[in-house]
Amino acid sequence: MKVFCGQLNPTTGSMEWLEEDEHYDYHQEIARSSYADMLHDKDRNIKYYEGIRAAVSRVKDRGQKALVLDIGTGTGLLSMMAVTAGADFCYAIEVFKPMADAAVKIVEENGFSDKIKVINKHSTEVTVGPDGDMPCRANILVTELFDTELIGEGALPSYEHAHRHLVQETCEAVPHRATVYAQLVESKRMWSWNKLFPVRVQTSLGEQVIIPPSDLEQCPGAPSVYDIQLNQVSPADFTVLSDVLPMFSVDFSKQVSSSAACHSRQFEPLASGRAQVVLSWWDIEMDPEGKIKCTMAPFWAHSDPQGLQWRDHWMQCVYFLPQEEPIVQGVALCLVAHHDDYCVWYSLQRTCPEENGRVQQMRPVCDCQAHLLWNRPRFGEINDQGRNDQYAQALRTVLMPDSVCLCISDGSLLSMLAHYLGAEQVFTIESSAASHELMKKVSLLLGEPFFTTSLLPWHNLYFWYVRTAVDQHLGPGAVVMPQAASLHAMVVEFRDLWRIRSPCGNCEGFDVHIMDDMIKSALDFRESKEAEPHPLWEYPCRSLSEPQRILTFDFRQLVPQQPLRAEGTMELRRLGRSHGAVLWMEYHLTPDSTVSTGLLEPAEDKGDCCWNPHCKQAVYFLSPTLDPKMLLGSPRAVSYAVEFHPHSGDVTMQFRLADTRN
Secondary structure (H helix, E strand, C coil), X not given: CEEEEEEECCCCCCEEEEEEECCHHHHHHHHCCCHHHHHHCHHHHHHHHHHHHHHHHHHHHCCCCCEEEEECCCCCHHHHHHHHCCCCEEEEECCCHHHHHHHHHHHHHCCCCCCEEEECCCHHHCCECCCCCECCCEEEEEECCCCCCCCCCCHHHHHHHXXXXXXXXXXXXXXXXXXXXXXXEECHXXXXXXXXXXXXXXXXXXXXXXCCCHHHHHCCCCXXXXXXXXXXXXXXXXEECCCCEEEEEEEXXXXXXXXXXXXXXXXXXXXXXEEEEEEEEEEEECCCCCCCEEECCCHHHCCCHHHCCCCCCCCEEEEEEEEEEXXXXXXXXXXXXXXXXXXXXXXXXXXXXXXXXXXXXXXXXXXXXXXXXXXXXXXXXXXXXXXXXXXXXHHHHHXXXXXXXXXXXXXXXXXXXXXXXXXXXXXXXXXXXXXXXXXXXXXXXXXXXXXXXCXXXXXXXXXXXXXXXXXXXXXXXXXXXXXXXXXXXXXXXECCHHHHHCCCCEECCEECHHHXXXXXXXXXCCHHHCCEEECHHHCCEEECECCEEEEEEECCCCCCCCCEEEEEEEEECCXXXXXXXXXXXXXXXXXXXEXXXXXXXXXXXXXXXXXXXXXCEEEXXXXXXXXXXXXXXXXXXXXXXXXXXXXXXXXXXXXXXXXXXX
């Protein structure tokens, strides 16, 4: 059966109705999921296996049958581990039907159908009793319900319900315990992801300073966590103000509460400074003794930095204090972690509140709207003084005293810059129909371009469509800035990111090829075959080819009626595995000024890349490179065919390895 799905086209700005397969959402969920990443997380898998073996052994030592409840079973991996470890029976709960169906097949393929029952329900709907899903309560609780924030996927309510209704009072739990850690830091770079800084502009009247509105400055911000690969943030970008503080623990073998709570830790600052940011992560102990531990600690807090496991499904957290606060070295303070059933936030206080006290600090709520409109990288981009200077310099070359400017970008400073630099009149359009009545003909059309609906680099071509729509308002000889954009591509070898699209085949001795096939099938759907956005500053890679300009979009002209198409090859100049092609846009503000959303500097001799930290680049994964038998350094090239479709605004592409040997 087919269904109609309505979606906003981020490039053209129009609402489109597309005919999709009825399971379209399921396929997108699987294609963009972290299942492959989890299966490749060897540290996680080994620790779970060791913890499950120990839990089954403890139950058997008590002379009891080992009955396992596995909530969120996914592929059924943990249930199969439990049976292999000696469990008598497992009840594997999976609410997502495609995954539950895959788990049934994987369990059968591995010969465990007689010991594992897959139940396609939410755990809160599972019944216990003679006619229920489970005949009796389990005595081992195995779960993997965690996200980067630990509790963001509803772990606390799920545990709370399981203890009340599904497991025995003295059950074993794997993991047994989780502990959340925090470290207070001062960081201009990270604080720029949360607040607007003053912007300095050199004008004919001298330096002018654009001051952010007071309501934005006083806004406590949004409580949402910013999860990133903290290992890719240089220690030079922050000053440590506290030791690593264990903030709170959750014992999963006992009754868990999802009620709001606060946990405080007194500390003496290691240095004087401005408290701005809390870095946070957690670890899980698989056994009561804490001998089997899986940690998300960044390298500087890790017991074995050289053996650190890369993973993308669990990262580290960045939290922002409501306001920065001056602190003095050695003067005791209290860092307070607050949480409800799904969210964590932090505050800094002079005295410690009562542990788990009833009086809770209210969850921060953004009242300036900026934190709801812009994501964290956008804040950083607006605060990038070097980038602002580049736009200001380009504006100086095109502005006239009588310029009438129209700015087309979301939340952009360009209109302010144009005003300060002497434009006679400035108009701005933000994510709205471009049919405004203008008092005068526009002599300068501006854009960064940036739009909040954009996910992929070329989605900001929405600027071109609006430019076309307002063409009647442009005066003779009107200047468009940027005057053009170009799409660039480069073949890379990822250090780690390739794992999220790599088939697993065998995971800790269990055949999970059915999951690989399921992901491959999902990736065959239309959207999933295209490139996907990733902030590559968090994912190191090496260039194997030189960057190549693929397509050029001339904003001085209207959007064309016919497609723009390019075909060619990129020669691989360095040894390595061709994991994918990275694509990005470059905006040519003037003939002498270009802003890149991707590569910022030429690759180093070894191919190491420096990416724009404010933007996501597009990655097109080359599936043949996932074959571990592929020869390194064979004389290959990558062929490409890229096409821009003006009617839909889509950019379709195909990249393939091509052997250039005669």
